[in-house]
Amino acid sequence: MIGDRMKQLRGNRTQEDIASLIGVSRARYSHYENGRSEPDLVMLEKIADCYGVTIDELLGRTNISERTNTIIVAGQEINLSIEELQLFEELKKHPVLFHDLATDPERKIKELLKLYEMKKMLLEEDTTDYGDGFGELKD
Structure with a gap:
């Protein structure tokens, strides 16, 4: 579920772009999106902050709001x-x-x-x- 949300939030940006923003390699970011590994709590916070969403939205516990x-x-x-x-x-x-x-x-x-x-x-x-x-x- 988290990988799908990350792909959705990434939009047309590259994995490399997002990986550099959160301080991981592109391969590591790809593993998160493809479900091969899961980010720890600190990384969840970085990813959520990068996308401007809550951790609950990132995890699929609540809907991602179309907000500015x-x-x-x-x-x-x-x-x-x-x-x-x-x-x-x-x-x-x-x-x-x-x-x-x-x-x-x-x-x-x-x-x-x-x-x-x-x-x-x-x-x-x-x-x-x-x-x-x-x-x-x-x-």
Whole structure:
């Protein structure tokens, strides 16, 4: 049951992505999803926190609610999906990105999340070889 829930919660992210977030190898995470081993209590807490669910929801004891997570920025509550919240937590490691949130923080947070996703998509699609970056110089 827990493996099925973990697969459901993982969505389109890779096992490698989630494994690195919770601090285990991809193989170990795969064993959890496929029922070959079971996480201990500490690991259950890490997995639940990673997905933004309770341990009861992770174990299938209660239904996973379709809820959003609320953050407070510049005194304003902003609702984010679990994926948006995880991305926001990652972006918080770069405080320079948040220099101008005093006016309309919700719009700016959502815009920042979209820009980050677009950048990621563009970098994945861009296979152009730019060489050493200087090109040919003409006199």
